Amino acid sequence: xxxxxxxxxxxxxxxxxxxxxxxxxxxxxxxxxxxxxxxxxxxxxxxxxxxxxxxxxxxxxxxxxxxxxxxxxxxxxxxxxxxxxxxxxxxxxxxxxxxxxxxxxxxxxxxxxxxxxxxxxxxxxxxxxxxxxxxxxxxxxxx
Amino acid sequence: xxxxxxxxxxxxxxxxxxxxxxxxxxxxxxxxxxxxxxxxxxxxxxxxxxxxxxxxxxxxxxxxxxxxxxxxxxxxxxxxxxxxxxxxxxxxxxxxxxxxxxxxxxxxxxxxxxxxxxxxxxxxxxxxxxxxxxxxxxxxxxxxxxxxxxxxxxxxxxxxxxxxxxxxxxxxxxxxxxxxxxxxxxxxxxxxxxxxxxxxxxxxxxxxxxxxxxxxxxxxxxxxxxxxxxxxxxxxxxxxxxxxxxxxxxxxxxxxxxxxxxxxxxxxxxxxxxxxxxxxxxxxxxxxxxxxxxxxxxxxxxxxxxxxxxxxxxxxxxxxxxxxxxxxxxxxxxxxxxxxxxxxxxxxxxxxxxxxxxxxxxxxxxxxxxxxxxxxxxxx
Ligand SMILES: [Zn+2]
Numbered sequence: 001x002x003x004x005x006x007x008x009x010x011x012x013x014x015x016x017x018x019x020x021x022x023x024x025x026x027x028x029x030x031x032x033x034x035x036x037x038x039x040x041x042x043x044x045x046x047x048x049x050x051x052x053x054x055x056x057x058x059x060x061x062x063x064x065x066x067x068x069x070x071x072x073x074x075x076x077x078x079x080x081x082x083x084x085x086x087x088x089x090x091x092x093x094x095x096x097x098x099x100x101x102x103x104x105x106x107x108x109x110x111x112x113x114x115x116x117x118x119x120x121x122x123x124x125x126x127x128x129x130x131x132x133x134x135x136x137x138x139x140x141x142x143x
Numbered sequence: 144x145x146x147x148x149x150x151x152x153x154x155x156x157x158x159x160x161x162x163x164x165x166x167x168x169x170x171x172x173x174x175x176x177x178x179x180x181x182x183x184x185x186x187x188x189x190x191x192x193x194x195x196x197x198x199x200x201x202x203x204x205x206x207x208x209x210x211x212x213x214x215x216x217x218x219x220x221x222x223x224x225x226x227x228x229x230x231x232x233x234x235x236x237x238x239x240x241x242x243x244x245x246x247x248x249x250x251x252x253x254x255x256x257x258x259x260x261x262x263x264x265x266x267x268x269x270x271x272x273x274x275x276x277x278x279x280x281x282x283x284x285x286x287x288x289x290x291x292x293x294x295x296x297x298x299x300x301x302x303x304x305x306x307x308x309x310x311x312x313x314x315x316x317x318x319x320x321x322x323x324x325x326x327x328x329x330x331x332x333x334x335x336x337x338x339x340x341x342x343x344x345x346x347x348x349x350x351x352x353x354x355x356x357x358x359x360x361x362x363x364x365x366x367x368x369x370x371x372x373x374x375x376x377x378x379x380x381x382x383x384x385x386x387x388x389x390x391x392x393x394x395x396x397x398x399x400x401x402x403x404x405x406x407x408x409x410x411x412x413x414x415x416x417x418x419x420x421x422x423x424x425x426x427x428x429x430x431x432x433x434x435x436x437x438x439x440x441x442x443x444x445x446x447x448x449x450x451x452x453x454x455x456x457x458x459x460x461x462x463x464x465x466x467x468x469x470x471x472x473x474x475x476x477x478x479x480x481x482x483x484x485x486x487x488x489x490x491x492x493x494x495x496x497x498x499x500x501x502x503x504x505x506x507x508x509x510x511x512x513x514x515x516x517x518x519x520x521x522x523x
Contacts, residue, residue, distance in 0.1 A: 002281075004273040037395050038274055044387065063394075064293035067342035068285050073262065076279045081342070084280045086289055086394050096394045098275045109279055114342075119296045135277055 001075050003133045009039040012053050018134040022125045023053040024095055037095045056095075058125035060087040060138070063096055065117050082109035087123055087138055101138045116140065146414060147522070148239040150367035150374035151231070153182025153360035154486040159323050159477035162256040163354040170356035171200040171251035172208045178358040179209075183371030184245055191216035191243030191361075193230035195480060197223050200251055216243040220382075222390070224430055224511030225403065227481035228519045232380030234361040244362065250482040251356035259352075271392045284349055284431065286391040287513055288341040291433035294400055295343060300451030302343065305432040306334045308467075309347045309474055311459035312429060316471025319497040323351050324475040348432040350473035357482040359489065375492045378505075378522045379414040383407030384515040391513050403516035404441025404509065411518050412443065419443040422520075423503040424491045425465050426484035429472040434512045439465075442507060442518070461498055469498040484508050485519070492523040 006014055009025075016023040025039040029048035042049045065085040070077045082100065089095045103111035105126035122141035127134050155177025157163065157170045165173070179186050189211040192202040202217045216237040220226030227250070234246030261282045280286060294300055313329040316322035329347065337345040367374035383406030385396075393399045412418060419442060427438045436450025444465060445453040459467040470476045470487035477483050488506040490496040496503075503523075510517040 002277045004277050006273055010273055038271060038389075064289045064296070066280070066285050066288035066292065066344075067339065068279060068281065068288075069339045069341065071259075072279075072281055076281060079279075081339070082279055084278050084285060084289070086293075094395070094397055096399075098278045098280050098392075098394070100278050119293065130277070133277075 001130050002073070003131050004135070009041060013039065014133065016053060017127060017136060020127050022056045022058045022136060024056055024089070025051050026054040028052045035092045035095050056089055056091045059090045060123055061090070062086070062101070062117065062119055062121045062123060063088045064119060067114055079109045081114065083112065083114060083117055085117070085138060097136065099136055099138050101140060105137050105139070112140070145235055145239050145377065145380060146416070147376040147378055148364055149235040149361050150364050150376045151359050151489050151521070152362055152367050152370040152372055152374055153178040153184065154358070154489050155179070155181055156321070156357040156483070156486060157355050159321060159353050159355040159479070160255060161323070161352070161354065163253070167251045167253050167356070168200040168204055168208070170354070171205055171249055174251065174356035174358040175205060175209055175247050175249050178247065178360045181372060182360045184360060186210050187212045188245045189247050190214050191234055191237050191246035193218040193220070193233045193246065193248045195219060195223065195226040195230065195250055196221040197480070198250060205249070216246070220517070222511070222514040224428060224480045225514035225516040227428070227485060227510040227517065228380065228508055229382050229510065229517035231359065231361060231377060231485060231519050232382065232517060235377040235380055238361055238363055244366065246361040247358055248361065249356065249358035250480050252479050253354045254352045254478065255354040271389060275392055282341070283391060284344055285341045287431045287433060288344045289394070290399060290513070291431070292343050294433060294437065297400070298448035298451060300436060302335070304436060304451035304454050305348055306331060307454035307459060308429065308432040308435040309334060312468045312472040312474040314460060315469045315498045316475035319470050319476060322471040322476040323353060324471060344431060350430045350478035351475065353477040353479055355477050355479050357479055357486050359485060373493050373523065375489045376522050377519055378416070379411050379520040380517070381407045381410035381414070382515070382517045383410070388515065390515070393513065400437065402437060402441065402512050403514065404438045404512045407516050407518045408442045411520060415520050417505060421505055422465065422507050423505050424469060424500040425467050426469070426472070426488045426506065426508040427467060428481045428484065428509045428511045429468055429474045430478065430511060432474065435467070438509055438512045441512065442509065461500060466500045469496050469500065481510050488521050492521055
């Protein structure tokens with residue numbers, strides 16, 4: 001599987017994920033506080049270079065999804081068709097994370113029946129380790 | 144003022160095929176020399192070049208190989224297929240401002256026989272890569288498929304609308320002997336039963352991987368009068384990189400479904416003497432079918448969310464409201480990062496297209512939507 005190639009701005013996301021926390025970069029300027037994603041050096045609203053990593057509720061909704069079929073990289077082809085979803089966070093719907101909805105945190109990418117996916121479906125975050133890196137996964141809120 | 148100050152006076156192309164024996168450099172030289180011959184201009188007169196940052200053959204090699212003279216302007220535009228029309232725009236600006244007199248824009252590509260860029264995992268994509276690729280969002284089709292499903296959900300666009308786009312391009316390719324899909328008709332049944340690439344996108348929603356090269360020649364309007372071919376004037380040109388845009392994965396924008404087309408369009412029309420209703424024929428970048436309804440909205444042919452419905456009733460066919468991609472486009476002629484759309488626009492305004500729109504006098508050509516883009520308005 002592909003593991004994230006982490007840059008300096010994004011590194012804290014993965015460090016918090018390894019502790020089981022979903023955190024998003026936020027402006028730390030007193031009068032701003034805007035969340036931003038992907039992470040970057042300064043705030044596009046107030047141009048402050050002060051930032052913090054704010055804990056999210058871990059709850060979101062499916063904004064959209066695709067079901068990739070081969071040709072794909074071998075380890076992904078082996079699980080295809082699987083889902084790749086875009087989750088908008090309830091904390092701020094403008095923050096959207098690419099991920100996978102699975103039947104259990106460490107289940108394969110194709111473990112959920114695609115018929116159960118729909119735009120707007122509520123999901124919550126879970127974490128699993130892939131090749132030594134902890135990545136977020138998503139579980140449907142209700143069976 | 145850029146408006147009509149320059150013209151495209153020569154176009155050239157190589158054959159298009161899944162596999163061509165020659166190198167990208169050789170193909171580039173063949174297309175450029177063909178375009179100069181079409182214009183009746185000696186290669187030694189070329190003093191400006193423009194291409195894409197993804198072009199492997201650089202201007203040093205091209206200038207040397209074709210025997211160009213001293214070169215005083217060269218430019219490369221980024222973001223893959225978003226750069227196509229900007230190559231013409233840059234040369235038009237250079238010629239109009241006296242920085243050069245004969246400009247050549249080109250694109251040479253061997254994607255039919257070469258490896259798929261997304262398979263090269265050693266070269267990571269720029270920063271969005273860490274947020275998308277580990278989750279199996281590997282290919283452009285996956286990235287655009289995500290926007291397409293949301294678009295269909297939000298506005299009621301259907302697979303039939305996407306089929307209308309694929310069909311219009313295929314029908315035109317069926318008229319074009321140079322097209323890869325010449326004599327290969329497409330039916331609704333073939334489309335609806337085709338294998339998936341990334342649901343909701345099927346095989347026929349994706350462009351063709353092609354080997355081939357194209358080029359065009361740009362000179363001042365004054366010089367154009369003495370050239371071999373009827374001049375096709377560069378009426379307006381624009382690039383578009385919207386605020387908070389993220390490229391193919393424009394998922395973090397406040398409004399992910401309004402892309403660079405909207406930004407380019409605003410500037411394009413501001414500089415023009417006419418509007419969308421006056422466009423006789425359009426060449427709209429079609430790496431994937433959903434880019435067409437999005438672009439129809441962005442360039443103002445219809446309102447927000449109406450791009451799917453716009454394709455109904457044969458609107459994109461010859462004789463329809465907006466004849467589209469009359470050479471077959473990226474979906475059915477050849478996918479050479481959209482350069483074939485530029486040359487097809489020139490053919491329409493010369494009156495020499497294999498699917499000629501009667502008396503076509505204005506043409507919109509667009510570059511890749513979904514990435515920082517560009518567009519030109521051509522007029523005869
Ligand atoms: Zn701020």
